[in-house]
Amino acid sequence: MKICVCIKHVPDTAANIKLAGEQGFEDSECKFVVNPYDEYGLEESVSLVEKNGGEVVVVTVGKEAxxxxxxxxxxxxxHRAILVKTEGQFLDSALTCKALKAAIEKDGTPDIIFTGKGSVDTEGFQTQYRLAAALGIPVVNEVSKLTVDGSKAVMERETGSGEREVVEMTLPGIIGATKGLNEPRYPKFPDIMKAKKKPIDVIPLSDLGIDEGAGKSVLVKLEATPERSGAKMLEGSVTEQVAQLVKILKEEEKVI
Incomplete structure (x- = not known):
């Protein structure tokens, strides 16, 4: 069994992000991690291979870092990895999927492709759908339970309001993992040392015949989230507090 796992190099959600101009941020001192949702897909793929044999190939589109x-x-x-190297910090989902498709096809068609349900940085939630359309294979996202039997995968996914649906898919296909599918393992020191010797095939984006500037969307401007002002305590009776609140919303905040 061959499984590809698409992972994204994202800033830690606890990192302090500092903007650099209008279209980028300082990344030299920012802590980066595996996109948390991708870890569920990675753990599931490793568990499947441990049980059934095969290999797990990580595929990433991003800077050399x-x-x-x-x-x-x-x-x-x-077991090994493919890095499609880009120069910019942001690549739109259409171009990312084009790069992922080219890298995966060049390496050989896998039985399963895992992704996370979405990334915690840009939160576009489009990659798995675009990739499935490009490859011509089915996709199921937000999977929290999975059983693989030969060329068939049976999954459970949340549909909202606490309800779940069961989906059966013929492989190969793309599975978008989410919290609850498993508990990602913490690597031990020997595993970390072994990882340093595992092969990474670095492929410049241009070598796949893809122009980095040919995306379908353009990042116009990044803006820091405005800091919240201090809380204002209202005093008096409930009627007086309501009157004060309405006045603030109308005259100061201008929302009514």
Whole structure:
């Protein structure tokens, strides 16, 4: 069984992001990690291969610094990796999927492709759908339970309001993993050391015949989230507080 896991090199959600101009951010001192949702897909793929044999191939599109994140994925059990190297910080989902498709097809068609349900940085939630359309294979996202039997996968996914649906899919296909599918392992020191020797095939985006500037969307401007102002305590009776609140919303905040 061959499984590809698409992972993204993203800033830690606890990192302090500093903007650099209008279209980028300082990334030299920012801590990066494997996109948390991708870890569920990675753990599931490693568990499947441990039971059934085969290999797990990590596929990443990003800057050269993403090799550190790839090594973390290898320490979790991935056997080898492909890095499609780009120069910019942001690549739109259409171009990302084009790069992923080219890299995966060049390496050989896998039985399963895992992704996370979405990334915690740009939160576009389009990659798995675009990739499935490009490859001509089925996709199921937000999977929280999975059983693989030969060329068939049976999954459970949340549909909202606490309800779940069961989906059966013929492989090969793409599975978008989410929290609850498993509990990602913490690599041990020997695994971290072994990961340093595992192969990473670095492919410049241009070598796949893809122009980095040919995306379908353009990042116009990044803006920091405005800091919240201090809380204002209202005093008096309930009637007086309501009157004060309405006045603030109308005259100061201008929302009514």
């Amino acid at each position: 993403a090799t550190a994140t790839i090594r973390s994925a290898m320490a979790m059990g991935a």
